[in-house]
Amino acid sequence: MMNQIFVVGTSHHTAPLDCRERVSFSEDQYAEAFRLLKDNRQIEEAVILSTCNRVEIYAAANSKDGCTLLFDFLSDYHEVDRRQLAQFTYNYQNLDAVRHLFNVVTSLDSMVVGEPQILGQVKAAYDHSLSAGASGDVLKRLFTKAIRVGKRVRTETEIGAGAVSISFVAVQLAKKIFQSLEDKTVVIIGAGEMSELTAQHLVENGVSKVIVANRTYEHAVEIAEKFSGTPLTYDVNLNFLVDADIVITSTNASHHLIHRKALVEIMRKRKHRYMFLIDIAVPRDIDPQVGAVENAFLYNIDDLEAVVTSNLKERGQEAEIAAQIVEAEAVKFHLELQAYDVSPIIKALYQKFQGIASRELEICLDKAALSPQQQKIVESMIQSITKKLLHQPTTHLRQVAMDSDSLEIADNLNEDHVPYVRALQVLFGLERTRETDV
Amino acid sequence: MDFLFLLTLLIYLAASIFHALFLTTGDRKIDRFAYWITIGGFALHSFYLVLRWLRQGEFPMAYWYDSASFFAWAIILIYLCIAHLTRLRTVGSFVVPAAFIANLIAYTLPKGNAAVSPALQNYWLITHSSFIFLAYAAFVAAFGFGLMYLIEEKRIREKKHTLLYNLLPALGRSDRIGHKCILAGVILMTIGIIIGVFWTRNVQEVTWKWVDPKVIFTIATWLIYVLQLSIRQIFGWYGRKTAYSAIVGFAAVLFTYAGVNLFLPSMHAF
Numbered sequence: 094m095m096n097q098i099f100v101v102g103t104s105h106h107t108a109p110l111d112c113r114e115r116v117s118f119s120e121d122q123y124a125e126a127f128r129l130l131k132d133n134r135q136i137e138e139a140v141i142l143s144t145c146n147r148v149e150i151y152a153a154a155n156s157k158d159g160c161t162l163l164f165d166f167l168s169d170y171h172e173v174d175r176r177q178l179a180q181f182t183y184n185y186q187n188l189d190a191v192r193h194l195f196n197v198v199t200s201l202d203s204m205v206v207g208e209p210q211i212l213g214q215v216k217a218a219y220d221h222s223l224s225a226g227a228s229g230d231v232l233k234r235l236f237t238k239a240i241r242v243g244k245r246v247r248t249e250t251e252i253g254a255g256a257v258s259i260s261f262v263a264v265q266l267a268k269k270i271f272q273s274l275e276d277k278t279v280v281i282i283g284a285g286e287m288s289e290l291t292a293q294h295l296v297e298n299g300v301s302k303v304i305v306a307n308r309t310y311e312h313a314v315e316i317a318e319k320f321s322g323t324p325l326t327y328d329v330n331l332n333f334l335v336d337a338d339i340v341i342t343s344t345n346a347s348h349h350l351i352h353r354k355a356l357v358e359i360m361r362k363r364k365h366r367y368m369f370l371i372d373i374a375v376p377r378d379i380d381p382q383v384g385a386v387e388n389a390f391l392y393n394i395d396d397l398e399a400v401v402t403s404n405l406k407e408r409g410q411e412a413e414i415a416a417q418i419v420e421a422e423a424v425k426f427h428l429e430l431q432a433y434d435v436s437p438i439i440k441a442l443y444q445k446f447q448g449i450a451s452r453e454l455e456i457c458l459d460k461a462a463l464s465p466q467q468q469k470i471v472e473s474m475i476q477s478i479t480k481k482l483l484h485q486p487t488t489h490l491r492q493v494a495m496d497s498d499s500l501e502i503a504d505n506l507n508e509d510h511v512p513y514v515r516a517l518q519v520l521f522g523l524e525r526t527r528e529t530d531v
Numbered sequence: 532m533d534f535l536f537l538l539t540l541l542i543y544l545a546a547s548i549f550h551a552l553f554l555t556t557g558d559r560k561i562d563r564f565a566y567w568i569t570i571g572g573f574a575l576h577s578f579y580l581v582l583r584w585l586r587q588g589e590f591p592m593a594y595w596y597d598s599a600s601f602f603a604w605a606i607i608l609i610y611l612c613i614a615h616l617t618r619l620r621t622v623g624s625f626v627v628p629a630a631f632i633a634n635l636i637a638y639t640l641p642k643g644n645a646a647v648s649p650a651l652q653n654y655w656l657i658t659h660s661s662f663i664f665l666a667y668a669a670f671v672a673a674f675g676f677g678l679m680y681l682i683e684e685k686r687i688r689e690k691k692h693t694l695l696y697n698l699l700p701a702l703g704r705s706d707r708i709g710h711k712c713i714l715a716g717v718i719l720m721t722i723g724i725i726i727g728v729f730w731t732r733n734v735q736e737v738t739w740k741w742v743d744p745k746v747i748f749t750i751a752t753w754l755i756y757v758l759q760l761s762i763r764q765i766f767g768w769y770g771r772k773t774a775y776s777a778i779v780g781f782a783a784v785l786f787t788y789a790g791v792n793l794f795l796p797s798m799h800a801f
Contacts, residue, residue, distance in 0.1 A: 254697075269687060272701035364767025367703065384688065388770045396690050403692065 098235060098430075099159035100190040101167060101182055102142075102149030105204050108181035116171045116178070118143040120221070126170065127227035134162045138229040140236060142197070142218040144211070146204055151194065153231035160184040191235065192423040198243040199415050200252065207252040207408045212243040234430065242422045249418065252411040255404030260291040262400045263371050263392070264298050267339055270369050270390055274299035280337040281305045282327065283344030284316055287373050291341055296320055306333055308344075331355055335362045340370045342378035353382040356389060371397070438514050439487045441523045446479045490514075535579045536600075540638055542572035543603070543631040550624040557694050566620050569627055573607045576634075580604060590657045599637035601660070602788070605668035606630040609712075613672055617708060619700055625675035655730035662723030663749075669716030670756070670777070670784050676709030677777030684771060706770050709777055710763065717756045724749065748787040755780050 103113055118126060118141050130136040130152070138153040150163050164182065168175045185193045196202040198215045219236040222228040228236070247253055256262040267274055277300050281288050284307060292303060303322030307313035313324035325333055331351065334340060342350065351370070360368065365388045372379040372393040384391035454475055458468060490513050517523060549565035552558075580601070583591045591597040607630045614620045679699050686696040699705070759776040762768045768776075 255692075266687070268701060269683075269696070270702050272704040272707075365769050366767065367770065387772075390687055392690070399690065400692055 097154055097156065097159055098187050098190045098231065099152045099154065099163055099184065100149055100186075100193055101160055101163035101184040102147060103181045103183070104147035104149070104202065106202070107183055112181045113146070113148055115173055116148050116167055118148065123221045124225050126166075127222065127225045129170065130163075130166055131227070134166055136162060136166075138222075138232040139227050140218055140222040140232055142215060144214050147197070147202075149197070151190070151232065151235070153229065153235075160186060188423060188427045191426050192419065194235065194239050195242050195419040195423050196416075198239045199246040199419055200243075201412055201415055201419065205257055206412050207254075207257070209247075209253055212240065212247070215243065216240055231430070235426070238422070238426050242419065245422075246415045246418055250411040250414045252408055252415050254411075255407055257401055257404050257408065259287060259373075259394070259397045259401060260294045262397045262404070263291045263341075264294045266390075266392060266400075267295065267369050268298070270367050271338065276301055277338040278302040278304060278336050279339040279341065280333060281316065281322075282340065282342045282350065282378065283307065283346075283374065284312055285343040285373065288341045288343040289316065289319065291371065291373070292320060295339060300339070304333060304337070331359060334359050334368075338366070338368060340368065341373060342371070343373040344378050346374070346378055347376060349378060349380040351379045351383055353380055353386060356383050356386050360386060360389060373397075435490050435514060438517055438523065439490065442483060442487065442517060442521060443479075445521055445523060446483060447476075450475045450479050486517075490517075535575065535582070536638065539572055539576045539579055540631070540634050542568055542575060543607075543627065543634055546572055546623075547628040547631045550627050554621070554624045554695060554698060557698055562620055565623065565627075566614065569607060569623065570611065573604070573611060576600075576604050576607070592656055592660050594640065596637050596640040598660070598664070599633050599640065602664050602667060603630040603633035603637065605661075605664045606633065606671050609665065609668040609672050613708065613712070619704070619708070621698055621700060622672060622675045622679065622708075625678055626671055629671050629675075655726060655733070659723055659726045659730055662719050662726060666716045666718075666720035666723055667784050667788060669712045669719060670781055673709045673712035673716060673777040674781035676705045676712060677774035677781075680705040680709065680770065680774040684774075702770065706773055710760075710773055713756055713760060713773075713777060713780070717753065717760065720749075720753055720756075724753065744791050745787070748783070748791050752780065752783040752787045755783050 103116060105113070123141055126141060127139055130139045130150075135156065136152045136154045136159065140151040142149045142151070148167075150167065152159055152163055154162065156162065164178070164184065165175075167173070167182070168178050193202070194215075198212055200206055200208050200211050203211055215236070219228065219232075219240070222232065222236075256265045264274075267277075271277060274295060277295075279292055279295050279300050279302070281292050281303065292300075296303065303317065303320040304325060305313045305317040305320075305322050306325040306327045307316070308327045310324060310326045313326065316322075317324040334351075334356075340351075344350065356368075368389045370379055370383060370389060370391045372391065375394060377393055379391060379393070381391070381393075383389060454472065457471070463471065493513060546565055546569040549561055549568065553562040553565055580591070583597075592601070606626055610623055610626045610630075613622060680702060682695065683699040683702055683705065685691075686693065686699075687702070700708075755776070759768070759773070759780065763773060
């Protein structure tokens, strides 16, 4: 019964943050966890995926109750009460486990569908397992395939296209106007989490200069420090806007700070170079008429949110295509794994040999009157002969099956072991039917 | 020969359709296909022009037919250069149809085998007309970028983030490349005009006339672009104004190329 795949985990779907925290693994715990899984739970192969949104243990084991083993391990390792933990975890086996991993890696299971980080996180989790020697043949296949499916979904669908947060929409818009954000200057007027986050993303995308204007100079200094920017005291004639390519406003002012007339003058001074104004404030800081000024582009919070909504809707449509890809790949992978599995035939072979041996043993024992001790010796001899006879062919068969598709050609299964399986079936008259769910 | 030209025409038609199809579907495979058949059409067109040149023994530039066909060829050449240099093929959706139309017009026009009068038949003819048509083609490309700019600006202002919004280049980029096209066009045109002046000076039988309407309108077109470039430099006419002037300039190019001869007599055959 090889090649059973299990996953036990908890994610943002099933558990609040404080529960996920309690069972999460830090990088330096991986090695220990892999060792414990191997020594105490007979789990040969494992990958631990621990991110802020999920903690999952994937395993391949030679047992039917891998999920219980994993669950017990999780509970023991983190010293969490089993009954409590059970409420927050899910577990899957075989095809369901494969499907689950593919859903995770393609971000279909993420909080924000289409988010790009998860693919890297899965890769990192797999690398940890590889370097700890905890990934064997089955998980190597599974994760190589999963990463490939993740990439395929990214290239074949638009699942990651279109920003789905206000600040990223602002960055994308800025790029649609300026093309490159390098050498651009962003001015933040006022303060606030959203404006700082947007500025942060702009800086990450190449904006080189940040100016922070605030009525209170100390506040300006405080915010400017975060971006190594220049603090300014807010000045009503807005002269600091002449150098501003991107303006973010988020003040508590009850009236408009930037009027059309003033901006026309500023645009003239800056020779009509483009200006992108983002008004995050409610009530608005910028007169909506500013949006009509040539080469000035104005977006307010509602405009940005509308873009987010429409992008989310588009992602939803793309997610449906991605889900189809995942389903097809998961089924295909599962079938491949079965084809590659030689365990059923080996099991059948042993059963056949042992069946003959025990029948012959019975006949022999009937004929000869042996003492219990002698009986035992004969029994163990027969067992030993059966095992030794079968040892070489079965080892060889397993070897061929493992070599026959190294990871590089996992997509194009080379089934060198199949003729051997057939030969064994024919020569020893073994059952042709194979277990459907190994 | 005729078959070859018809084939070129059909390929340009297919290229135009696929370019347009890309703008409506956003499918990158269609984009790549459209680009490659444009290259194929261009190769065939070049082959046809060379063949015609060899057959005739003279540079084929005596008829409207030849000029329109050469114009189309120049448009595709400039487009391929831009696509190669900037990796931006979207402009093809705007200029490849222009080349198709030029070729279609050529196809309907009569074509003879007579050459330009021998007195004019020399390398001056080749260089003068080549530079002028390459300049025109650069202006066609600038027109394409102008259109893309205006469409994209409208999308951004109206906050319509549709497929087209995603496919068109950033405003700054359309503006910059369009500007470079105008710059290149003006340089090519200047060289073409200077060659034209020297050429006629060297030919005894043609008396140089400043008042030739073709010359006047050519200079006027040239001035529109030079003025636009200067104002942009001095006052910062970025964006929409560059786009509009590319469109106005293009209208002037069309009139100078085709309109003048319809209404006014000129020493230029075209």
